[in-house]
Amino acid sequence: PFIKLIKANVGDFFEVSPQKFDLIYLDFCGPLPSKKAGQKTLKAITSILKYHALSPLGVMITNVSLPSKEQNANEHKNIVNLVASYLYPKSTLESNNPEWNCTDGAISEGYSLDEWHKKVECEIEDFYGQYITRLLVDL
Structure with a gap:
């Protein structure tokens, strides 16, 4: 295996990538929802769901902050x-x-x-x- 760096936001990646993941870990620096930067936290999560990026038994782990x-x-x-x-x-x-x-x-x-x-x-x-x-x- 090799490491591949992709310069794009996570939502764009899931839109164009046909891959399914067993585990997706999202570590956000802001709250959910976030008024800053156009709801990035919620958009990232919805793109994972919209484009079916999780495998059938996949797990999504999130870490968000509470101000x-x-x-x-x-x-x-x-x-x-x-x-x-x-x-x-x-x-x-x-x-x-x-x-x-x-x-x-x-x-x-x-x-x-x-x-x-x-x-x-x-x-x-x-x-x-x-x-x-x-x-x-x-x-």
Whole structure:
């Protein structure tokens, strides 16, 4: 085997390459979604799905960042709002229980949207990870 360097963005590569991959690892420096640079994180992920770049049993691993309040208070607030709104109608969520990692969703648990938003804001690191997972599954 040999190494081949291709100077193109990942989305363009998957569009023109007929190859299927067993493992795709994406390490982004920004959040998902990202207002900067035209939604690069989301575009890269959707191009993988659109062009069927994963083999049937392939795995896509993503690493995205969550901006802290100190780094960018406005972006942090927007992500909290997005995560709370996205996860609120889901019927199940992760529980972090090693025996059964599943719990009823916010509505089933009786949370109002405002109560849920406050819970997500206090535990954003956990819920942001769930948001990323659920978004990728929903795509």
